[in-house]
Amino acid sequence: MGLFSLKSNVDYIRSSRYPKPHNIYSAILVFALIILAVTTLSRIGLSLWQLERVNDAQGWSDIIFQGIRVDFATLCWLFGIAALGTALFAGNHAIGRLWALILKVWLTLGLWLIVFLEISTPSFIQEYGFRPNRLYVEYLIYPKEVLSMLWAGRKAELIFAFVVSTATLYAGWRLSDYFTRNVRTPRWYWRPVMAILVICVTILGARSSLGHRPLNPSLVAFSDDPLVNSLVLNSGYSLTFAIKQMSNEEEASKVYGKLDDQKVIDIIRRQSGRSAQAFTSTDLPSLTFNQATYQGKPKNLVIILQESLGARFVGSLGGLPLTPNIDELSSQGWFFENLYATGTRSVRGIEAITTGFTPTPARAVVKLGKSQTNFFTIAELLKRNGYSTQFIYGGESHFDNMRSFFLGNGFSQIIDQNDYKNPAFVASWGVSDEDLLFRAHDEFTAMHEQGKPFFSLVFSSSNHDPYEFPDNRIELYEQPQYTMHNAVKYADYAVGEFFKKAQKADYWKDTLFLVVADHDSRVGGANLVPISRFRIPGLILGGGIEAMRDPRVVSQIDMAPTLLSMMGISDSYPMLGRDLTQQAADWPGRAMMQYDKNFALMEGNQVTILQPEQAAKSFVYDFGAETLTSRELDTEQAENALGIALWGSAAYNNHWFTLPKQTQTEQQSR
Template identity: 55%
Template sequence: MTRKIKTSFGVLYPIAVTFGICLLVMTLSRLGLAVWQADRVAEADGWSRILLRGLRIDLSSLCYLLILPALLTTLLAGNGVIGRNWLRLLRLILVASVWFVVFMEVATPSFILEYDVRPNRLFFEYLIYPNEVFGMLWSGYKLELAIGVVVSSLTLGLAWRWSGDWTQSLTLPRWYWRPLLALLVVAVGVGGARSTLGHRPLNPALVAFSTDPLINDLTLNSAYSMLFAYKQMESEDSAFKHYPTMARAEIIERMRASTLIEPGQFLSEAMPSLARHPASYQGKPKNLVILLQESLGARYVGALGGLPLTPNLDALSRQGWNFNRMYATGTRSVRGIEAVVTGFSPTPARSVVKLTKSQKGFFTVADLLRSRGYHTQFVYGGESHFDNMKSFFLGNGFEDMQDFPTFDKMNFEGAWGASDEDLYIKAHQQFTALSQNDQPFFSLVFTSSNHSPYDYPAGRIEPYNQPAQTRENAAKYSDWALGEFFKQARQSDYWQDTVFVVVADHDSRAWGDQLVPIDHFRIPAVIVGEGIEPRQDQRLTSQLDLAPTLLSLIGVDAEHPMIGHDLTQPVPRNKQRAIMQFYKNFAWMNADNDVVIYQPQRQAQSFVYHPDTTELLPAAAPVPQEMQRTALANALWGSLAYQNSLYGGMVSLAKVRSAPTAAPIAAMSAE
């Protein structure tokens, strides 16, 4: 029987056997871990999803692991010198592969006991401190260390012995079949590794389904979990690598001084930006809805001097609280989400939505409001796993994912999923249902029609230009859908109890020869709702200011780490600023349009921005040293806070309250 199977798989028999053994180990380990955590699995109703989605992750992982050995075996294995030497090397590769998979699963229970997740970046970060790690293992984990040594030895010994049989007496293909077999291996391997026909390959967000991070991690395998975390570290760039140095204490002192908070009001050295923020509205807490508009820069908004594409938003800007000088923090959707949902400062790294250390226990408005009894949800016409949104949201306070798979009927489906009109219909249905419960709600609604390839249904708008699928027409259609939503919302039961903000995530495209194209960071933002008086706000504002302002408007007194201004309060002109990250360049602009820009490995450069011409010109004289130092402190603060976990969610805040003197500022590390 074994001989027949070996003949059937031919030259790929060693790969097939290794694949099967690793798959069995991963599956049995996941099943054992799920039984161990049975109560949490049952609470998440996750048995079938953990096992089925876990199988998908395992197949993808093993395709990544074995595709190159399979390809080279197909092309090289044989009875000649090259063929025999390759088979010897293949044995080493297969033994190492089996050992890696087994070892990672054996190490998993201890890691879960310590961190409540599968092995991640911490697992290999500690390897740079071998003396300390071995000392820790020897003093406190002797049993686990012994098990690891025994299992590793058995795995290596048995795998080496068995691999000799796997690579002997193979049925070799004739030379003219090898290229075709190689193409088949590549096709199957790449397809299995991607595990999807979508824009992005399989990732943890695609299989996440629970608000419990451990349950989502059980769906993975530990080899995949650790390697994915390692890959994500490439995104974790740090401002300290690029900008001039500054003492940690000065970073924190200047960051605090740039807020509206009095020095004595900060609550903790362990979380330096944590402070109490009283709400300006003191009535019954209201619902909060953030309508995040995809790629809608000010140049597409008539009320802000742009193209005549947004009559409905223009009308809202006259009816509500309109910000005429609002600037985004970046040029990507996840950076906009970072700003309006977490209030976190931009850094040269990718948004915290995609970074590993912020996937659990990171502060978000959703986490805060959920702790106050709010229902928290994300409404999106596409797949919420895109850009890792789903994993980040589920790990940080969002409990309800209303994305594309939850849409029953649609008027139009584009490349990015449900059209904006369908999105708003869905949102209105959700808000209507939620308003019938005696529970406030927070909803982040994210549009997508104003994104390439600009799909939208015909007959809704009179096109601004030709052909129909242009950026301008998509923006006009999205505005039409927004107007239809507000017609319904104003007639709804939830209208009088809800504060809405319409804000863009970023401009559609930022380009040009400027170090930071400031004109392309200007975005629309307007707050509307019952009791919101019409107002044209000419102050210089940042996306970071929205979340604190909205919490104040809905009546939530809170302790939180956000450094944005509560715009319901007076903001002195000398504290008005816009913060912009353009790839590795950081810009800080004051109310007089003086600009400081930090580039990698360069000192501060001074400019003047001219809004009328959108020019950014070198300043006749450097901006004051005080402004340069304040800008630098804020450029470094985000990386300092991320690397040292200084921006925790509600669980972290509770720990800080119980140990207010922990972790003095002087002891913090930047990297």
């Protein structure tokens, strides 16, 4: 009995000092299960947060079961190569020890990436209405602005992310170290078999389909609510797919389908409202000569682009009482009641307002390579007509590639944060709107005194998260001070103070002003395209401008042609927007909206929406209730929508959206 007891103790000591070897795939399997638990719990938590929308979509079964399908595909992409390397290289030799180190790093960083993306997802959803996508990547290239914004407005979330990230890296490293030590490796003749099995499982799991197309977001989409569809995914998959799509983003035909180039050209020409005879160029299919309505001395132009100012914040558009100054000014000029932005980002608004370019599923042309020079802007057109052209901004003009795009396409002068001496207030995104607009007033005064006709794009930034602005300027709408609603009210205050100066200035009578938003703030909703969240204010002011409220549906791309006509600039350009001074009062209007990968064409209250790799859908829009009701597909409108959506990619890739080169005689005459 004693000998038996002694032997048992010795065996126990040996088993404690020399634990049972781990399976060759123990580390990968353990990390895969942890990640599966993280993504599933995150998906359930997000769904509970958005419970009403998930219930409306009857989406619990799709979210859970299709979500697991997406997670398995993600794990195959994430760890497939690691599993193959383990089958080939694991062992108690130099290569095996090196591979063990690589595997530990791989597993730890893979776990950290998934955890980090999931904990950052709620903030992204709150801002943009769906899981992380291409915008997540685009913001990463501006760490100074983004980190200062997050630190000022989301300290708790930033600290939480740091703590969780540190804990994940530490725990991941310790866990991977434990499971990659004392590994039981197979005999050499089993390794090729294991490698083949790994390749088969990885390919089949990553594709998650035996059909022609592998797994993609549209394959698991089941609802008309984009957010609910995105909950099926995990944020790692959502982001990776968006990055992959960015490589193909210049081709809208890969997203929506194809049409012959000539068919696209015929559609956009017809949709422009111009006669077929107006299009005289074969090299530049959208180029037309446009006669101005105003025949007097050409006026100056100032566009005040307001950051994130949706109609829901504007009292005179039925929104919250946050814009008393714009409301008062709206009774003094041409006020658009149904103006719609083309997108949800500032660069999309800049694209529409300054170039009149139609939106695409690609990034805005402000950030694309082929449009950095010789791409049409109204600055280039006005520069050819003898105007001084400038961009005035309170922040750093390199953000979103604005500086490069503007300098390459007709803007002669850029004023940004570094050009303000002793500003009254500096926030995360630059100087305050007061500093911006008062500097603009000084610039306009100086240019007018010198007798220079001028065009200036003035871009505000105070109404941007973290919503910082000077104290004691406004009566706060709510507490605490730095909120979206208070920032809107301050931005409106700055506009009001500017126009008090401008209306007394000598340049007022010779200048046309457009006050317009780039987009709404935090656009989201339960529809394929949340139409109401694209509605923005637009107001044309200036000496001799008659007061009127315009109920027609109009688009941001209509602003530039209308302004040129009202300024007295008759010239050729490739823009397809309508000159609203020459449209009948009973014209129902049209607008186009890009919401992530979905594209909407609205004509009056008739809407058709294109989605990636899915059939078009038609709706009726109720302006009062702000709802879309399904109807039978309007095939004609669907074809028009497809033609407009494809035009942008074709025009960009073929260099069609530009002005004809000037002859030496033309350059000298101007």
